[in-house]
Amino acid sequence: MAKIGIIGIGNMGLAIVKGLLGTYSRKDILFTDVNKERCEEITKELGIEHVDNNGHLAASAQYIVLAVKPQYFPAVLSDIRNTVTEKNVIISIAPGITTTQLKEKLGDEKRVVRAMPNTPALLGEGMTGVCYEEKAFSAEEKQAIADIFGSLGKMRLVEERLMNAVVCVSGSSPAYVYMFIEALADSAVKYGLPREAAYEMAAQSVLGSAKMVLETGEHPGALKDKVCSPGGTTIAAVSALEEAGFRNAVIKAADACYKKCTEL
Numbered sequence: 001m002a003k004i005g006i007i008g009i010g011n012m013g014l015a016i017v018k019g020l021l022g023t024y025s026r027k028d029i030l031f032t033d034v035n036k037e038r039c040e041e042i043t044k045e046l047g048i049e050h051v052d053n054n055g056h057l058a059a060s061a062q063y064i065v066l067a068v069k070p071q072y073f074p075a076v077l078s079d080i081r082n083t084v085t086e087k088n089v090i091i092s093i094a095p096g097i098t099t100t101q102l103k104e105k106l107g108d109e110k111r112v113v114r115a116m117p118n119t120p121a122l123l124g125e126g127m128t129g130v131c132y133e134e135k136a137f138s139a140e141e142k143q144a145i146a147d148i149f150g151s152l153g154k155m156r157l158v159e160e161r162l163m164n165a166v167v168c169v170s171g172s173s174p175a176y177v178y179m180f181i182e183a184l185a186d187s188a189v190k191y192g193l194p195r196e197a198a199y200e201m202a203a204q205s206v207l208g209s210a211k212m213v214l215e216t217g218e219h220p221g222a223l224k225d226k227v228c229s230p231g232g233t234t235i236a237a238v239s240a241l242e243e244a245g246f247r248n249a250v251i252k253a254a255d256a257c258y259k260k261c262t263e264l
């Protein structure tokens with residue numbers, strides 16, 4: 001199996017590594033980070049080797065995941081530019097940085113993939129949107145890309161022009177879902193439920209509802225209707241959510257997220 005190297009082992013880099021461990025052998029994964037103390041800790045904890053700099057990582061791994069913040073991309077791309085060749089598959093998970101911009105920095109002959117994963121990858125329950133130029137990759141490489149992101153959860157190929165929308169709906173969305181879970185739990189604590197029970201009930205309700213959407217294939221609106229007994233408790237809550245502009249708040253959040261993607 002070709003080696004995969006992760007540059008930047010922060011929140012998302014670590015989630016990717018932990019997700020990969022479900023299907024990849026430890027010897028096929030390596031990583032680097034400017035924070036050497038963190039590198040040592042992760043090597044000790046997970047038994048995965050780190051290398052001392054980005055150039056060395058690029059020389060050792062065929063698949064290279066760039067998992068640093070967008071502002072550190074210029075430094076990282078310059079570190080690897082002279083080491084990577086057209087044989088490498090360079091995967092960026094940064095929002096807002098296009099494949100054209102990446103190739104401008106790395107050289108036009110280099111092959112790049114853009115991906116937008118999310119942190120549930122840590123548990124193999126991530127969702128990743130992926131785009132690349134079809135003709136630049138062999139069938140084997142396309143399979144390897146699918147295997148990498150498949151080991152983190154679900155993945156979908158999308159057109160590059162839709163990658164900012166992917167950030168809104170999956171890359172960033174776990175944060176809004178956690179806010180919803182926290183608020184839902186607070187609402188039950190307000191009426192006396194112990195906090196731990198409230199978090200479990202809120203989180204399991206979100207998990208179960210998400211599974212209902214994914215596994216029944218029913219429209220979310222139809223599933224909502226089945227919870228709303230006529231004249232019952234749920235429609236009273238739904239009505240209050242509508243009055244507070246719940247759906248519009250979510251859509252406005254996506255507007256802000258999308259706008260930020262275009263500014264990075």
Ligand SMILES: NC(=O)C1=CN([C@@H]2O[C@H](COP(=O)(O)OP(=O)(O)OC[C@H]3O[C@@H](n4cnc5c(N)ncnc54)[C@H](O)[C@@H]3O)[C@@H](O)[C@H]2O)C=CC1
Binds near residue numbers: 012033
């Ligand atoms: N956190 C998330 O939920 C998601 C993040 N992303 C993207 O993933 C990238 C990383 O995000 P996070 O993991 O949240 O950031 P983070 O700040 O937690 O991790 C970034 C890591 O990169 C390291 N780093 C910085 N400069 C470096 C360099 N020159 N060479 C090697 N390592 C270097 C830092 O020490 C840090 O450990 C960003 O582009 C972000 O937009 C994408 C999807 C989801």
Ligand SMILES: O=C(O)[C@@H]1CCC=N1
Binds near residue numbers: 167171172
């Ligand atoms: O907040 C961010 O910029 C990154 C991208 C998607 C999730 N986290």
